[in-house]
Amino acid sequence: MSELPDRQAINALFAGNYADPFSLLGMHQTANGLEVRALLPDASEVWVIETNTGRKVAQLKCLDSRGFFSAVxxxxxxxxxxxLAVNWHGQQNLIDDAYRFGPLLQEMDAWLLAEGTHLRPYETLGAHGALIDDVHGTRFSVWAPNAQRVSVVGDFNFWDGRRHPMRFRREMGIWELFVPGAFNGQLYKFEIVDNSGRLRIKADPYAFEAQMRPQTASMICGLPPVVEMSEERKARNEFDAPISIYEVHLGSWRRHTENNFWLSYKELAEQLVPYVKEMGFTHIELLPINEHPFDGSWGYQPLGMYAPTRRFGTRDEFRYFINAAHEAGLNVLLDWVPGHFPSDDFGLAKFDGTELYEHSDPREGFHQDWNTLIYNFGRREVSNYLAGNALYWLERYGIDGLRVDAVASMIYRDYSRAEGEWVPNHYGGRENLEAIAFLRYTNRTLGRAAPGTVTIAEESTDFDGVSRPPESGGLGFWYKWNLGWMHDTLDYMKLDPVYRSHHHDLMSFGMMYNYTENFVLPLSHDEVVHGKKSILDRMPGDAWQKFANLRAYYGWMWAFPGKKLLFMGGEFAQGKEWNHDVSLDWHLLEGADNWHHGVQRLVRDLNHTYRHYAPLHQLDFDPAGFEWLVVDDRDNSVFVFVRRDRDGNEIIVASNFTPVPRHHYRFGVNQAGRWREVINTDQHSYHGSDTRNPVVHTDEIPSHNRPQSLSLTLPPLSTLWLVKEAE
Incomplete structure (x- = not known):
């Protein structure tokens, strides 16, 4: 007969407050001999079974009526x-004892996790199916260094925190446990007694699949397989490639008309993917699809960083959607939010009772604009969690790039804060040095571990070198949204044309800094919400002028240096602001041919023409790829420029931003010969006035310091593209 273990320890075990269950449970060498102890609430009889022979070798005695059993x-x-053969309510069950298995984390994993440099922390932390000693189950691990006790609870143990308290690996602050018989599809959470003794129930930060709100449990499902990146996908991301991005919120692109319910990932694969391909876009960019509790955040307040939202289906169905896009020749970009997270109790906030993922000082750790918490980038485990997440989406789902949200809010400590509401860095400056180091590390890591993928910064300031390598002082992004270009040009376009001559430089100013970064020109979701109106509704004039202005603007945008991004609905001139709760206004395209059809056809033709002609994209970031022909004609609000490729081929782009046709408009050109219109935003098929210049020939008339010139009729509110025909 074994001695009764310490009564205080048993009480703590039943109370769920015992931090070292392996010292008490399982098989132990004791002064009395080889002793087996088990905590099995509600069991009436327990036998130890030798696995190799199947023989009963000892009956465990119930030493505590609450279900503590022990025997030598x-x-x-x-x-x-x-x-253990356990009799519960008259039924005998043969189970493997979770407390007979040794430590799980391998030495190298433990070292890298503690150091915060684990390339793939998601392969170690979280829930992973495992076969240990010929026993199938799931190994769980979670970082909670200040917790007094952590248990895994779930479908496999009646959500009872007493049954599976975890082993604490003090050297790295990680709790771990192998649970035999826990299998894919079962739900789980971590039950944490925090540093002050409070009970917290937390979702797994590394959960690969999670329940949709309002449920919050994580799901055992294992890692998705690695997706290799093809050479074709890599080529579509290159600096000299045509990149035209269709930005999409999956929940409101299109909905079922009968119940206003979302399309599933499979339905989106069947409807959205062919549409984007037909429209000539090269990339689909998804607003955040990480699991998130609040629909109204559009995904920008994620809590399941490793879990695709269940709103549209399972994670395997999400993989199906991405694969469908790849098969259609489209790359997929994911909007990624490493800057902040919501404070919901089941998430990361005060994870182990302390500000583990966030800062303790609200001047550093609270976003006043969004009522969210800011990651503590200086804590190596936190930066490792996020950097690993970036690689996870690229490697395990085949995402082709990440658009990183709100970079300015990360790299400046005084972002949207008044004097006295922020804490300077240790040099006394406003830069968040830890966030800058995190971004550089992440971009450098992705460049090495996922070559061919890209990151794109939404960065709203003039921080130097956002899209320059970290080695030369940059942040290491591949591309940066050109928000200055967007604001300037929209400010110009919303003016009544009679006033545009006074603001002529708004359209040309972008070229003053164009080569400081690798720019994407964005007309994103942010420009069609919160009272800003739709892009169409910002245009001045009557209906005809609004549509003509919009077409001329799109023609200008697609020809201007930089990659392109257009939010859904903009391609057919959505009339209303975007509403995430309903479908886009597809009814505008129903019935007779109309102005909306015209804009849709124009965007399709702009995309296909832009992709076809190398001068329009090959040298976006090289001064040799652009030249002004007419930049100072503010009286007529006319601009003319040239786009050029490496071989010297040119496209001429001419815009007239007044409702007055400019007949016999002459300007000097570099190359003599016949020039043919390939885009005219005023043509009949786009519902313009159909003022055309089908083919024109240069004249030996000097103009604009060039020996030859062209004479065109510039239609009202229009943009023309002309290509030189072969002699």
Whole structure:
């Protein structure tokens, strides 16, 4: 008969407050012999079964009526593999004891996790199916260094935190446990007694699939397989490639008309993917699809960083959607939010009772604009969690790039804060040095571990070198949104044309800094919400002028240096502001041919023409790829420029931003010969006035310091593209 273990320890075990369950449970060498102990609430009979022979070798005695069993195994000195035959309510179950298995984390994983440099922390932390000692189950691990006790609870143990308290690996602050018989599809959470003794129930930060709100449990499902990146996908991301991005919020692109319900990932694969391909876009950019509790955040307040939202289906169906896009020749970009997270109790906030993922000082750790918490980038485990997440989406889902949200809010400590509401860095400056180091590390890591993928910064300031390598002082992004270009040009376009001559430089100013970064020209979701109106509704004039202005603007945008991004609905001139709760206004395209059809056809033709002609994209970031022909004609609000490729081929782009046709408009050109219109935003098929210049020939008339010139009729509110025909 074994001695009764310490009564205080047993009480703590039943109370769920015992931090070292492996010292008490399982098989142990004791002064009395080889002893087996188990905590099995509601069990009436327990036997130790030798796994190799299947024989009963000892009956465990109930030493505490709450379900604590113990016995010395007679005639045994050496440890052996065993199972427990447990009688619960008249039914006998053969189970493997979770407390007979040794430590799980390998030495190298433990070292890298503690150091915060683990390339793939998601392969170690979280829930992973495992076969240990020929026993199938799931190994769980979670970082909670200040917790007093952590248990894994779920479908496999009646959500009872007493049954599976975890082993604490003090050297790295990680709790771990292998649970035999826990299998894919079962739900789980971590039950944490925090540093002050408070009970917290937390979702797994590394959960690969999660329940949709309002449920919050994580799901055992294992890692998705690695997706290799093809050379074709890599080529579509290159600096000299045509990149035209269709930005999409999956929940409101299109909905079922009968119940206003979302399309599923599979339905989106069947409807959205062919549409984007037909429209000539090269990339689909998804607003955040990480699991998130609040629909109204559009995904920008994520809590399941490793879990695609269940709103549209399972994670395998999400993989199906991405694969469909790749098969259609489209790359997929994911909007990624490493800057902040919501404070919901089941998430990361005060994870182990302390500000583990966030800062303790609200001047550093609270976003006043969004009522969210800011990651503590200086804590190596936190930066490792996020950097690993970036690689996870690229490597495990085949995402082709990440658009990183709100970079300015990360890199400036005084972002949207008044004097006295922020804490300077240790040099006394306003830069968040830890966030800058995190971004550089992440971009450098992705460049090495996922070559061919890209990151794109939404950065709203003039921070130097956002899209320059970290080695030369940059942040290491591949591309940066050109928000200055967007604001300037929209400010110009919303003016009545009679006033545009006074603001002529708004359209040309972008070229003053164009080569400081690798720019994307964005007309994003942010420009069609919160009272800003739709892009169409910002245009001045009557209906005809609004549509003509919009077409001329799109023609200008697609020809201007920089990659392109257009939010859904903009391609057919959505009339209203975007509403995430309903479908886009597809009814505008129903019935007879109209102005909306015209804009849709124009965007399609702009995309296909832009992709076809190398001068329009090959040298976006090289001064040799652009030249002004007419930049100072503010009286007529006319601009003319040239786009050029490496071989010297040119496209001429001419815009007239007044409702007055400019007949016999002459300007000097570099190359003599015949020039043919390939885009005219005023043509009949786009519902313009159809003022055309089908083919024109240069004249030997000097103009604008060039020996030859062209004479065109510039239609009202229009943009023309002309290509030189072969002699």
């Amino acid at each position: 195994v007679p005639r045994r000195k050496n440890m052996f593999r065993y199972q």
